[in-house]
Amino acid sequence: MNYEFDFSFLGEYGQDLWDGTLLTLWMTAVSIIPGFVVGTACAVGRLYGPPWVRKAATVYVEAIRNTPLVIQVFWLFFGLAVLSVRIDAFYAAVIALVINVGAYTAEIMRAGFESIPKGQIEAASCLALSRWQSLLYVQLPQAVERVYPALVSQFILMMLATSIMSQISAPELTGVAYQIQAFTFRGFEVYLVIAVIYLAVVTLLRAILTGLGKVIFPRRRRLGTPL
Template identity: 70%
Template sequence: MAYTFDFSFIGSFSAEIWSGIRLTIWLTLLTILPGFALGTACAVARMNGPRWLRWIVTGYIEGIRNTPLVIQVFWLFFGLAVLGARIGPFPAAVIALVINTGAYSAEIMRAGFQSIPKGELEAGECLALSRWQMFWSIQLPQAAERVYPALISQFILMMLATSIMSQISVEELTGVGYQIQSITFRGFDVYVVIALVYLALATGLRLLLHFVARGSFPRLRRLGTPL
């Protein structure tokens, strides 16, 4: 059976598509830094915190990493509403993405912290650096540098996961695709375009994070290490 592609809908729905792209980018930008900060804090707590805190952090990480993101956002959006704590679609999407990204980033950063040679920490102690000085000057930069490729992949996966937020009426790119195909009945054509846009967004985010790494980690710039 022959199939004829028809992408004429792009012109008619260009405003909606651009709106979906902007919202997808906005969700991504609002999630990356808070998710990374939460993950880093959890990694430190899991390694150096008191036992009760380690148990709480471990429960959070395992709970989030072993349940679907769509269930987590449903619990925030629908579940809390049943309890009387109503959250709007967009805040619920941001919170769910930050919590999810934080759990995965925690394990990535924990691996980075554990890869730092003990000799460097002992050298910091010999220089009479405080615990916070050692963390900011030695541990955090080196850990982030060592696991940066994994962080890039995680942030791209997080950007792609914004597509799930259409399930709670957040009109990001996939949500816009649902609307267009329900009007045009050109589902295959619509999702080809949506997939290509996601591919372009993922490539753009990878390049952006690549340049951030070159500016933030001078050693990578000197060595020309690929990311």
């Protein structure tokens, strides 16, 4: 084996890699909160909504969870273009991520709501709290606390899923790697560097979300419960 490793492309394309990494992080950041809101709303709808809301939420969750993310973003970016509805690659990527993570978050949050003892809901009712007050002040905080580790894992998976957005020419990290590899023909080195960057980004994101969890849920910190 006479292959010679060459990472000299980092000098020429380092800024492109940095820009791609920042776009990946930005795409993740602007998708997490809307995805959580969509997922939580669907979980509440499936548990407490009228029949038509439950059915609509179930159809949404099952449809998204049982189709590939790449098909969803293709439909938004290429499919809607046939109907003269054109969406920028970045916005198509963010919308697809929000829709996708919302469906998975819905099931995580539903499990969190269902894990809350019925006695606490009855106690809230005895204190004259309305259903929405009980949901907002009693059930939601506990549900999020109980499933927070699963939410963190799901959001990290969403960050890694941004790599799919290179298929619609979104210039995130993997999209930049495709371009560099095409110019340099150094596929092994390029994708090795990209893997290292993804590992660093995942470590950073997990540290941020774990630290946020320790601030939001001091009881878990006192008890030493893993976040």
